[in-house]
Amino acid sequence: MGRPDLDRRHLLAGLGGLTVAGSLGFAALGTGADALASSASTRVRYWNLFSGGDGANMIAMLDAFRKANPSIDVKDSTLQWGNPFYTKLAMAAAGNRAPDLGVMHMGRVAGFSPGRLLDPWDEELLAKYGVRKEDYNPALWNRGVIDGKLYALPLDIHVQLCFYRKDVLKKADLLGDDGRMIPVTSTGEWFDVLKKAKKVQKKGLQTIGLWTNDQNFQWWFFVAFYTQLGGRWFNDDDPANTEVLFDVDKATRVLEFFRRHVTDGYVIPGAPTGEQFINGAPFTWEGNWSVPVFSGAELDYGATPLPPVFGKQATHAESHAFVLPHQAGRGGATNEAAHELAAYVVTHALQWAAGGHIPAYTPTLSTDAYKKLEPQNEYVSAMDHQATEPKVWFAGSTGVLAQDLGPVVVSSTMGSAKPAAVARTMKSHLTKLLASKNPMDGKTAAQGGAVA
Amino acid sequence: MTTSAETVIAPARVKTAATATVRRKQGFQHGGWFVAPFLALFVLFVVWPLLRGVYLSFTDANISGDSASFVGLDNYREALNDQAMWDALGHSAYFTLLVVPCITVLAFLLAMLAHHIERGKWLWRLCFFVPFLLPSTVAANMWQWLFTQGIGLFNETFGLDTPWLTDKSYAMLAIVIATLWWTVGFSFLLYLAALQGIPDHLYEAAELDGANAWHRMVHITLPMLRHITGLVIALQILASLQLFDQAVVMMDFGPGPEISTRSFVQYTLEQGFTSYRVGYASAMSIIFFVIIAAVALARMALLRNREEGGR
Numbered sequence: 001m002g003r004p005d006l007d008r009r010h011l012l013a014g015l016g017g018l019t020v021a022g023s024l025g026f027a028a029l030g031t032g033a034d035a036l037a038s039s040a041s042t043r044v045r046y047w048n049l050f051s052g053g054d055g056a057n058m059i060a061m062l063d064a065f066r067k068a069n070p071s072i073d074v075k076d077s078t079l080q081w082g083n084p085f086y087t088k089l090a091m092a093a094a095g096n097r098a099p100d101l102g103v104m105h106m107g108r109v110a111g112f113s114p115g116r117l118l119d120p121w122d123e124e125l126l127a128k129y130g131v132r133k134e135d136y137n138p139a140l141w142n143r144g145v146i147d148g149k150l151y152a153l154p155l156d157i158h159v160q161l162c163f164y165r166k167d168v169l170k171k172a173d174l175l176g177d178d179g180r181m182i183p184v185t186s187t188g189e190w191f192d193v194l195k196k197a198k199k200v201q202k203k204g205l206q207t208i209g210l211w212t213n214d215q216n217f218q219w220w221f222f223v224a225f226y227t228q229l230g231g232r233w234f235n236d237d238d239p240a241n242t243e244v245l246f247d248v249d250k251a252t253r254v255l256e257f258f259r260r261h262v263t264d265g266y267v268i269p270g271a272p273t274g275e276q277f278i279n280g281a282p283f284t285w286e287g288n289w290s291v292p293v294f295s296g297a298e299l300d301y302g303a304t305p306l307p308p309v310f311g312k313q314a315t316h317a318e319s320h321a322f323v324l325p326h327q328a329g330r331g332g333a334t335n336e337a338a339h340e341l342a343a344y345v346v347t348h349a350l351q352w353a354a355g356g357h358i359p360a361y362t363p364t365l366s367t368d369a370y371k372k373l374e375p376q377n378e379y380v381s382a383m384d385h386q387a388t389e390p391k392v393w394f395a396g397s398t399g400v401l402a403q404d405l406g407p408v409v410v411s412s413t414m415g416s417a418k419p420a421a422v423a424r425t426m427k428s429h430l431t432k433l434l435a436s437k438n439p440m441d442g443k444t445a446a447q448g449g450a451v452a
Numbered sequence: 453m454t455t456s457a458e459t460v461i462a463p464a465r466v467k468t469a470a471t472a473t474v475r476r477k478q479g480f481q482h483g484g485w486f487v488a489p490f491l492a493l494f495v496l497f498v499v500w501p502l503l504r505g506v507y508l509s510f511t512d513a514n515i516s517g518d519s520a521s522f523v524g525l526d527n528y529r530e531a532l533n534d535q536a537m538w539d540a541l542g543h544s545a546y547f548t549l550l551v552v553p554c555i556t557v558l559a560f561l562l563a564m565l566a567h568h569i570e571r572g573k574w575l576w577r578l579c580f581f582v583p584f585l586l587p588s589t590v591a592a593n594m595w596q597w598l599f600t601q602g603i604g605l606f607n608e609t610f611g612l613d614t615p616w617l618t619d620k621s622y623a624m625l626a627i628v629i630a631t632l633w634w635t636v637g638f639s640f641l642l643y644l645a646a647l648q649g650i651p652d653h654l655y656e657a658a659e660l661d662g663a664n665a666w667h668r669m670v671h672i673t674l675p676m677l678r679h680i681t682g683l684v685i686a687l688q689i690l691a692s693l694q695l696f697d698q699a700v701v702m703m704d705f706g707p708g709p710e711i712s713t714r715s716f717v718q719y720t721l722e723q724g725f726t727s728y729r730v731g732y733a734s735a736m737s738i739i740f741f742v743i744i745a746a747v748a749l750a751r752m753a754l755l756r757n758r759e760e761g762g763r
Contacts, residue, residue: 082705087515087725094516117516213618213709270601270618400727403707411710416620439514439728 042337043073045099047089047325049081053292057355058345065344072337082398086112089325093117098325101338106143106319107389107396109152113440119324120149125336129343135362137383143391144321152321153342155349156357158288159382160220160316161303168282171200180378184307187257194266197282207266209273209284210258212413215406216398218258220316221285221306222409225254227387228310234390234434234445242446244431248423255412255419257309262415269414277301291356291375303375305382317386318397319360322346358383392445393438404429502741509735515728527735537736539711540719541743543624547699547715548692550628556684558632559639560677566640567647577644584637592701595630599702617702620712627699627713634698635691639684646680647673686751693744696721716740 050058055078062074077099079085086108092098094117104112112118123133133141136154144152164181174193176182184190198207211217231254232245261267268276277284278297284290285306294301305315322342324330345352349359350369358380364370371377389395389402396402405426412422434445509527513520531537566576583591598606599616607613616626654672663671696717699708707714714722720740724733 083726090515090728091517094518113516116518215706268602270615272600272602275603394727398726403722403726407707407711414619414710416710439512439730440516440518442512 041071042333043075044101044334044337044341046074046076046101046338046341047085047092047099048076048078048103049085050078050103051081053355054289054357057351061345061348061351064348064351065341068344069340072340074341090117093326096326096328098327100324100327100334101342102323102325103155103320104152104323105397106140106152106154106321108399109144109321109323109396110146110391111393111396111399111438111440112323113438114146114149114151116440117326118151119326119330120151121153121324122335122339123150125339126153126343129340130347131343131361136360137362139386140319140360140383143319143388152319152323153346154360155320155322155346156352156360157317157319157383157386158357159379159386160217160224160285160306161288161290161379161382162306163277163284163286163290163294163301163303165277165280165282166300166302168197168201168280172196172282180302181304184309185311187260187309190307190309191260191264194261194264194283198266201282202280205276205279205281206268206271207282208261209271209276209281209286210261210267210413211273211285212258212262212267212269213410215410216402217285218409218413219402219406221258222251222254222405223389224306224314224316224387225257225310226251227314227316228308228312229253230312233430234392236390236392236445242434244427244434246427246430248420248427251423251426252420253310255409255422258409258413259415259419262413288356288358288379292354301375303379305379305385313381313385314387315382315385317382317388320357321360392434393440394433394436394445401433404433505734505737508731509738511731513730513734515725515730520731523731527732528739530732531735531739536711537716537719540714540716543712543714544693544695544716547624547628547631547695548689550624551631551692552685552688554628554632555636555639555688556681558636559643559684560681562636562640563643563647566644580640581637583634586634588634588697589701591634592630592698595626595633595698596702596704599626599630618709620709623703623708623713627695627702630702631692631698639688642680642684643677646677650676682751682755686748689747689751690744693747 046062048058059076062076066072066074079088086104089098089102089104090112109118114120126132131153140154140157141150144150144154162181166175166179169175169181174182174196182193184193194207201207210221229247229250231247231250235243235245262269273284273286274290274293277286278294278299288303291303305313308314322345324335324338346359346361347364349357349361349364350367353359353364353370353373353376356376358376359365359370365380365383370380389399392401394400408417408422408425408429411417412419417425437444508520510522510524511520512523512526562580566573566580569576586594596617598604601607601613601615601618604616606616614622616622650673654676655668658668658672694717695715699713699715700718703713707718716736717740720733720736723729723736
């Protein structure tokens with residue numbers, strides 16, 4: 001919208017529509033031809049949301065699977081990530097046109113109506129293809145378990161990291177004997193580190209890239225540090241789960257910590273983070289998916305989990321997981337092939353690790369090849385102290401919770417609202433969300449809507 | 453005689469009626485079939501979704517298409533008490549208030565320039581109109597680059613260091629500037645056509661009477677463009693209230709710094725497709741439909757009064 005229409009444009013749009021319709025027709029023909037040409041007896045339709053480097057990695061893994069399993073034809077489709085993906089997946093499952101295999105963020109599973117939009121995994125079938133519960137970090141595996149059934153099979157965890165430039169930190173005497181950043185255990189120590197780094201860094205750059213005005217990143221960082229303080233969200237271990245346990249004081253401490261980076265001049269609000277890091281900024285806090293970018297730029301850098309400035313290790317973690325979108329007649333050879341494909345990708349995740357993600361399948365982590373990956377081997381410990389969003393229907397990547405609280409955290413970091421006031425606002429948002437009904441099953445989180 | 457007269461008249465009547473029926477039939481054959489495809493699509497893609505939307509707005513439908521239950525006016529009640537919805541409406545209205553006067557004045561000035569300039573007339577017309585042909589995503593992406601702090605051409609050119617896209621005091625302004633550049637061409641074209649339609653003899657007569665350029669502008673050009681100005685303003689209001697794509701692309705699909713650029717349309721979309729509340733989103737769409745219809749009707753009423761007053 002945003003401007004009046006013009007008839008010629010309508011005509012062009014119409015022609016465009018015809019072209020698309022035509023190409024869909026051809027695509028349909030193509031599918032038929034594919035099926036005829038392929039000797040495969042089983043066909044698995046697989047939807048994912050991986051683009052860029054992740055997309056290339058996934059395609060390479062699928063090709064390897066095809067080569068190893070000529071009897072299974074994999075028809076993969078890559079869709080735009082975020083809400084467009086979840087909308088399509090929900091509607092496809094609701095309309096019984098769901099693909100045989102899909103990918104989701106773990107945090108979104110509870111809100112995705114397990115049992116109606118998602119089918120549970122057959123753990124015996126998974127075991128047949130080499131994936132067992134024992135091969136996983138228990139906390140991670142349990143995130144995919146709802147009402148005692150496994151709905152999401154984790155592929156990786158992706159975490160927020162503290163990237164640092166070794167060349168700059170060396171000048172500031174901030175590297176240990178092992179060539180890694182010296183450990184930090186308090187906010188005081190952390191700001192000392194920033195102060196020393198700032199003295200030796202290039203002028204005109206920020207000291208740390210903090211995504212001060214990005215609602216997603218600020219929210220993820222908040223989850224990490226709030227968890228470091230032992231902060232809780234709800235009494236979700238109690239079946240009643242009606243109480244908001246959000247701790248305003250702890251939240252205020254976290255928000256003040258963020259804000260201080262701006263007031264002390266270590267951040268240029270709005271400045272691009274990755275680019276400044278490549279140009280010589282000593283630090284940036286980024287997702288592990290930046291590893292290929294920084295490695296590609298041939299920087300002398302390292303990456304640790306976010307510093308435990310509040311005493312306890314915890315860094316924000318989300319996971320990509322395989323799911324079985326709901327099909328009325330799920331079962332048979334296609335369903336088994338979907339299990340086999342997911343198990344194959346999960347157990348061959350070394351390739352996936354090159355994209356910076358930590359493989360969820362723990363035997364991969366102990367291989368020599370993984371141990372040699374730099375800087376992946378430096379932050380693999382993040383697997384053991386994951387800070388995740390609460391397991392409620394409104395949580396998860398780009399979900400309602402992030403959308404409601406992210407901008408509020410930003411307003412504190414950027415200085416347009418006071419941290420204490422913002423912490424109170426966050427609590428009132430959480431209270432409202434806990435009382436609101438899950439549109440999928442009509443229950444509130446307190447009524448046990450899709451919580452384990 | 454009477455019988456013969458009747459016999460003469462009666463067939464004539466029959467004939468006339470028959471001809472009319474034939475004409476009506478032919479009329480439908482010629483006209484009706486031409487509009488039928490449009491009508492069918494209109495019903496399928498406008499009327500039916502609208503009715504369905506009204507129905508859904510009284511239910512708690514979710515995105516999965518499961519059967520929904522009737523909730524009466526609950527969605528409307530909730531929407532009217534939803535501060536976030538009012539904020540979003542405020543953002544759309546603020547955008548409209550900024551864009552409409554600017555675009556009207558700018559389009560008029562550009563049209564005057566292109567109309568009176570002698571050399572390279574076609575080039576000016578092309579320059580002013582071409583941005584309008586860009587798809588919204590292309591235009592918005594371009595301006596996102598231009599406005600980026602640190603590396604953007606906009607700050608560089610004007611010697612600024614303004615955080616256009618990341619500070620709530622500037623974000624909406626950035627969207628307005630991008631929108632002006634991108635859409636002014638359409639209104640410019642309307643003005644240019646209208647300017648060319650003003651008869652030369654009016655100006656010649658005025659000149660003979662000793663009217664200077666300012667007089668000619670105020671007493672001839674502006675009054676002669678009154679209708680076009682009304683049209684431009686009305687179209688721009690309706691289009692600006694529906695702010696969506698350029699804002700969403702420029703703000704990386706988010707609600708802008710501290711939710712300062714989230715438009716009504718964007719909030720509706722979020723409710724429907726992030727929160728999966730199709731019933732609630734439908735109620736908001738209907739509310740928005742009523743607001744837009746009210747603006748359009750108010751404008752029509754205003755125009756009618758003015759025209760009647762003019763006579």
